Amino acid sequence: MENKDVILSGKEITKSYGDNTVLQGISLELYAGDFTVIMGASGSGKSTLLYVLSGMDKPSGGKLCYRGQDITNASEKELTKLRAEDFGFVFQRTHLVSSLTLKENICMAGLICGSMSEKEVKEKTDMLILQMHLKKAKDRLPAQVSGGEAQRAAVARAVITKPVLLFADEPTGALNKANTEEVLDLLTMAHTEGQSVLLVTHDRDAALRGNRILYLEDGIIMGELMLEPYLGRKKEREQKLASWLEGFRW
Amino acid sequence: MRKNQILLKEPVLPRTAMLLKATWKKQRESICGIFLLVLVLSLCLFSSLTLYVSGKNSVEAEMDYLGFGDFTIWINGEREGLAEEIEDVSDVEKVIHQPLIYAGYEVNGGYSDNEGQLIVYDGSIPYRFITAEGKELSAPEIAQGTVYISPAMRASFDVETGDTIQFELSRKDGIVSLTVAGYFADGFMGSSMIDMKSFLINGEDYAAMQEVISTAAKVDVLGREGAMLHIFQGLGSSLSALDFQRAIQDGSDVLLYTEFTYKKESILDYMLLLQNILCGFLIAFSVVLFIVCIVVTGHSLSAVVEQDKKDMAVLKTLGMPGKEIRNVYLMLYGGVILTGLILGLSFAEWIAGGLARGMVSSTGMLITVKLPFLLSLLLLMALVLLFAVFLILRTGKILLVAPMETIGGTAGGKQVRTVIRQRFLEWHIALRELSYAKKNYIALFLIAVFLTVFLAVIGRMGTWLGPNGEGLMNAFSVADHDLGVQPFNRDVPMDEIERIIEWYSPVQETYELAMESVTVNGQIYEANILNDTDWFHILRGRVCDGDSVLITDTVANELELSIGDTVRVAANGRTENYQVSGIYQCANGMGSNIGMSLEGYSKIGDITGYIWCYHYILENGNVRDYAMNYLQKHYRGIDVHTNSWSGLDGIVLMMHVLIVIIYLIAAVFIMISVALISGKLLQAETGNMAVYKSMGLSTARLRLSFALRFLAVVMTGAVIGLLVSVVFADGLIGRVFRSFGIGDFHSGFSMMGTFLPLAAIPLLFFLFAWAFSARLKQVSIVTLITENDD
Incomplete structure (x- = not known):
């Protein structure tokens, strides 16, 4: 772990909504090239943690650093730049722009980022459409495609700019098994290609894609499991995760 | 859901009240916006109507009060028994003979184009004496060496109390100087539109002037004696105005002495020329505002129904009749529209009074402003009826909301046809939104067309009039x-x-x-x-x-x-x-x-x-x-x-004031309309906006894109409005002008008249849309996770 670069770190992160404290002084570090999974029961604060870490939501207390730079109180302009260039997001609900076709939704992220020419964005989009099996649906609007197609397009949109860190909040929560596998494959592929991933899920199969699992309960990280040593040994990974989760009465 | 079940167990009245309260809470911004629009419409319409009717009644009453007959003949010289001769004509009821002296005059270095008419004030004709602001004063004794004038001369000659007016009666020692002591309300020559002006003087001054004229050598005489003969047609007379005049000419020698003749209607037209132009335009503008109100209300209702469709569907599944839901919307929208109309109506007299006071130096008298109750009531009822029919038609959609279809959602079969390019991305996003939801922008388009047509018509009038009133000069000369x-x-x-x-x-x-x-x-x-x-x-x-x-x-x-x-x-x-x-x-x-x-x-x-x-x-x-x-x-x-006259400056000034007033009202209307339309659009698009933000599109770029939608739609509407005005404006204005004796109206091209509406309207929409889109700053990406548990 020591030889990995820390890309995002949170120190004593708290988040409260009125009297309700959702995150209770969490400290954690995310490393370059990791596929980190946050697990926990409903209401444990895992999505809140993801949105605070990604700068979408402001923490009530604590400090947040991205690549060594304090972004706790970053301006909207700085955060916009981070979202356009360094961060990618996949939401539980697809959240595609309703007036854009799937292809345009994917393309749009590249166009906004500005690091690629329009031609490059279009080539990359066409490539992702093929990879995501969206050829037939690419020219349809989000309201005209299936949930699986929409979510695959949402993942493609998140990865088109090759973000440093990909945040995924329960991306398979509303999908059937086949679509779930396809979406997880895409996240794994992004990870394999060197992108860091932070996935929030309560699905064991989804969690098995990660190399580092954090367990959250009542806004506190209760445990951490490294699955890296079991790379390539699917059964052992599953057993390890199951027994680890049992410790939290999961 | 539990809340709804509770709601349906309630009896109808409290249940409706509960729903009313909830809908008001949710839609209060739109409802308040519509209230403001209707209030502005009502103020504009009823105050201009009040001023128009009061002006007509006031001047007519003043003419009757001062003894102006069905027509008045200004005669030159004095002919014994002429009035009696006319009075003997069978259809004549009576003739009032009012002697006067015609004389040219100079005041504050300016010479009048027309002769003044010097009249003795002895109380036999009950002139009203007023302040420069139109406030009535008690009748004074006119002192020797002083003169009372129409307040309209303040506008024409910049004359004030204490100034001296020199009347030219004879070339040799025949200039009589009188000091202005105050003002009087001249019901038939007071307006700045009439260059002939009356002057009330002391009887001794009058006699001295007669002496100057009678003793001066014929070649030196400048002033002359004459009279006004106010002729009244008998009540039983069936002659037309034309035949009545012919009968008088045939039955007397009046034609030999006639300087000029004016019918009561002609004098009324002259006296009221300015306020008729002002009121006419404001009433026409009110019609445009009414259309804008209807369009905005229609848009707002459609958006509200769309937004609340799911709630309505849920209520229907629980057994609440569609009619009951509709009544809630009818009560809310109908209520604020009615309140706006009545409130506007109740302030109309006050606003018209202010306008009348501001126009004393043009009208030459203070118009007694009184709300035309019956006419206003009829108009109010007509407006209420129109709004009611419109609301009933528009809320008909509520009855058609099908519960399961709405809750389940529909896929829709929309096609998109615009392209998204990296260059000018904001513009391309704007165009996409427009093509995706064209229906949402029809209201904007219509408002732009109507406002542009009207402002272009005003602009064309301004162009025709010219900076110094050349248009009118040529029309009248x-x-x-x-x-x-x-x-x-x-x-x-x-x-x-x-x-x-x-x-x-x-x-x-x-x-x-x-x-x-x-x-x-x-x-x-x-x-x-x-x-x-x-x-x-x-x-x-x-x-x-x-x-x-x-x-x-x-x-x-x-x-x-x-x-x-x-x-x-x-x-x-x-x-x-x-x-x-x-x-x-x-x-x-x-x-x-x-x-x-x-x-x-x-x-x-x-x-x-x-x-x-x-x-x-x-x-x-x-x-x-x-x-x-x-x-x-x-x-x-x-x-x-x-090629000008002293009242022309008043018309030019009023035209400029009118343009400013109409642009100001238009700006207020545009602001409220944009607030309503943008509010609904942003509410409907919060999700999309948050997604754009999550992709890294800054708030500033999103706002620009949002405002560009307005610019694109309104610019299209404005261009069409301008083309419509090019085709129809001259004919329309020409038709109105014909009633003022101007038979030919052709406005030319001008930057101000043609391009000001084309530039101002889209720019105002764009700027207001930009300003109101500031709420995009508050759109948080967290919106996208609000439905998640954690």
Whole structure:
């Protein structure tokens, strides 16, 4: 772990909504090239943690650093730049722009980022459409495609700019098994290609894609499991995760 | 859901009240916006209507109060028994004889184009005395050496109490100076639109003036005695106005002494010209505002129904009838519309009163403002009915909400046709949103079209009018000219005067004009006689010659004449038949005039004496005022004038004020409309906006894109509005102008008139949309996870 670069770190992160404290002084570090999974029961604060870490939501207390730079109180302009260039997001609900076709939704992220020419964005989009099996649906609007197609397009949109860190909040929560596998494959592929991933899920199969699992309960990280040593040994990974989760009465 | 179940267990009334409260809470922004729009509409409509009706009633009442008959004849000289002779005519009820002295005058270095009419104030005619602001004062004793004037002279000559007016009665020691002591309300000559002005003076001053006139040598006399004969038609008389006038002319010698004649209606038109133009435009603008209100309300209701569709569907599944849900919306929207209309109506009198007070220096009297109750009530009922029908039709959609289809959602079969490009990304996103949800922008488009048409019409009027009122000058004058000089005696050195004019600017053209009273088929008109008939503004037909005359549209309508007809023209006891060769434009006397050639008039008229006015067209027309001032200052016995009149400045000023008022109201309307429309759009698009933000599109770029949608739609509407105005405006304005005697209206192109609405309307929409889209700053990406548990 020591030889990995820390890309995002949170120190004593708290988040409260009125009297309700959702995150209770969490400290954690995310490393370059990791596929980190946050697990926990409903209401444990895992999505809140993801949105605070990604700068979408402001923490009530604590400090947040991205690549060594304090972004706790970053301006909207700085955060916009981070979202356009360094961060990618996949939401539980697809959240595609309703007036854009799937292809345009994917393309749009590249166009906004500005690091690629329009031609490059279009080539990359066409490539992702093929990879995501969206050829037939690419020219349809989000309201005209299936949930699986929409979510695959949402993942493609998140990865088109090759973000440093990909945040995924329960991306398979509303999908059937086949679509779930396809979406997880895409996240794994992004990870394999060197992108860091932070996935929030309560699905064991989804969690098995990660190399580092954090367990959250009542806004506190209760445990951490490294699955890296079991790379390539699917059964052992599953057993390890199951027994680890049992410790939290999961 | 539990809440809804509870709701449905309630009896209908409390249940409706609960739903009303909830809907109000959710839609209060839209409802308040519509209330404001309706309030502005109501204020604009009812105050202009109040001013219009009050103006008409007030001036008419004042004319009756001061004894103006069905028509008044201004006569020259005094003829014993003339009034009695007229009174003996069978259809005449009575004649009021009001003696006066005609005299030219100078005030504050300015000379009047028309003679003043000096009248003794002895209380027999109950003139009202007022302050410059129109407040009524008790009748004073007019002291010797003082004069009371119309407050309209403040606008024409910048005259104040304490200033001196010099009346020219005789060339030799015949200038009488009187000090302005105050103002009086002149019900039939007070308006700044009428250059003839009355002056109330002391009886001893009047007698002294009569003495000056009677003792002066004939060649030196400038002033003259005369009278106004106010003639009242008998109540039982069945004669038309025209036949009544003919009967008086046939039954008396009045024609031999007539200077000019005005019907009550003509005086009313003159007196009310300014406020009629102002009210006319404001009422027309109110119609545009009404359409905008309907469009915005329609848009708002559609958006609200769309937004609340799911809630409505849920309520329906629980057994609440669609009619009951609809009634909630009808009550809310109908309630605020009715409140806005009634509130506007209740302030109308107050606003109209303010406008009337501000117009005293134009109207020459304070209009007594009174809300026309019955008319307002009828109009209010008509508006309520129109809004009610509209609301019932628009909320019909609520009845059609199908519960399961709505809750389940539909896939929709939309197609997109615009492309998304990296360059000008904001613009491309804007175009996509427009093509994706065209329906949402129809309201904007319609508002833009209607506002542009109206503002372009106003702009075209402004262009026609010109910066110095050239449009009206040409419409009211017989023929174009820069300078006119009329000598009143043989001592006037016209050669020298022409050399002076030449010194200011070379003279391009010159011709001569005389204006004499004639009768046409027995009706009194003014004949404009030119020695060069090519100068007449011919609308149709050809210029006149020795055997023909020109008539205006007004005369053609009054006497039911057309080109080719034969008319009987009489003057000085001689009568001759002429053919109507054409229709020409001259709005002077509300168009009650004819055009004749020198050759034609010489058959019936006396062309000796000093009837001719020499008109000059200068190479450099800008120097005309300097030349006029010089000549007025250095020569006596002449009348020098430009192609203008003192009330023109008032019209030009009012036009500018009107444009500013209408642009201000339009800006308020645009602001409220944009607030309503943008509010609904942003509410519907919060999700999309948050997604764009999550992709890294900054708030500023999103706002720009949002405002660009408005710009694109409104610009399209504005261009179409402008084209519509180009095609229809001249015809529309021409139709209105015809009633003022202006038969021909053609507005030219101008940057201000043409492009101001095209630039101002889209720009206002764009800026307001930009401003209101500031709420995008509050759109948080967290919106996207609000439905998640954690």
